Amino acid sequence: MFNNLSLFNKKKKDTTRTAYEIVTMTRPQSFIAEEYRTLRTNIQFSMVGRKLKTIQFTSSGPNEGKTTTAVNVAVLFASQGKKVLLVDADMRKPSLHTVFQVSNQKGLSTILTDEKPNPASVIYPLEQNHLFLLTSGIQPPNPSELLASKQMNILMQYFKEHYDLVIFDLPPILPVTDAQIMASKVDGTVFVIRHNLAHLNEVLQAKEMLQRVQANVIGAVFNDKPHNKKMSGTYYSQSEK
Numbered sequence: 001m002f003n004n005l006s007l008f009n010k011k012k013k014d015t016t017r018t019a020y021e022i023v024t025m026t027r028p029q030s031f032i033a034e035e036y037r038t039l040r041t042n043i044q045f046s047m048v049g050r051k052l053k054t055i056q057f058t059s060s061g062p063n064e065g066k067t068t069t070a071v072n073v074a075v076l077f078a079s080q081g082k083k084v085l086l087v088d089a090d091m092r093k094p095s096l097h098t099v100f101q102v103s104n105q106k107g108l109s110t111i112l113t114d115e116k117p118n119p120a121s122v123i124y125p126l127e128q129n130h131l132f133l134l135t136s137g138i139q140p141p142n143p144s145e146l147l148a149s150k151q152m153n154i155l156m157q158y159f160k161e162h163y164d165l166v167i168f169d170l171p172p173i174l175p176v177t178d179a180q181i182m183a184s185k186v187d188g189t190v191f192v193i194r195h196n197l198a199h200l201n202e203v204l205q206a207k208e209m210l211q212r213v214q215a216n217v218i219g220a221v222f223n224d225k226p227h228n229k230k231m232s233g234t235y236y237s238q239s240e241k
Ligand SMILES: Nc1ncnc2c1ncn2[C@@H]1O[C@H](COP(=O)(O)OP(=O)(O)OP(=O)(O)O)[C@@H](O)[C@H]1O
Pocket: 015, 016, 017, 018, 019, 020, 021, 059, 061, 062, 063, 064, 065, 066, 067, 068, 069, 090, 093, 095, 170, 171, 172, 223, 224, 225
């Protein structure tokens, strides 16, 4: 899976933030939207014969494209008629409320700290009742503890009962434990690697950390790679753990 060393260029990418564009919505005919469709198809292949209802997106370090990828994949599954819930489980540096330009006053952290939580009251319906959004909520002091809590297990059960597919956007693996904690709660983990940003040793370290918690890594996405035929395909299925 990680054998193309030349892709790990030492030159640092300029990841200055720009407003999010959801290309699968705004430019569905574009090359990049097509690449996301390929990714969705590959995830679908992983689902065959397996219970794969909850999926998290993570990476070794920041800015690799976790949020962008999770959003586009969620949009594409929803466009196929699946009832999809997109959850901002990055309670440290949340983005999904910015992507969809909604309030983040209430969200995941609210449900996880309420004595009588009502998830439906904080979930936004987005696209023709197929795509739903749960933002992160106000930043809590203890995101890892909240994700590891019994309340989170109960919430996962609620998600599974009410949605066909639940996609979680996580923080990166190396700086914080959140994605490792969630790896044991979700059915599959997708690992995003950004061309010219990720360092091979960090990617390998993150992979090891996921293995340690027996994460089911269903694949890796090479994000932001140059467009050429030799490197076509954003998704490499991973059979080994
Ligand atoms: N393939 C791409 N081409 C161009 N810009 C991209 C691409 N992927 C992501 N970006 C941009 O890079 C920035 C970081 O992307 P994104 O927020 O998806 O990364 P992230 O891994 O979720 O970051 P964080 O670690 O902060 O959560 C955003 O401004 C996004 O629009």
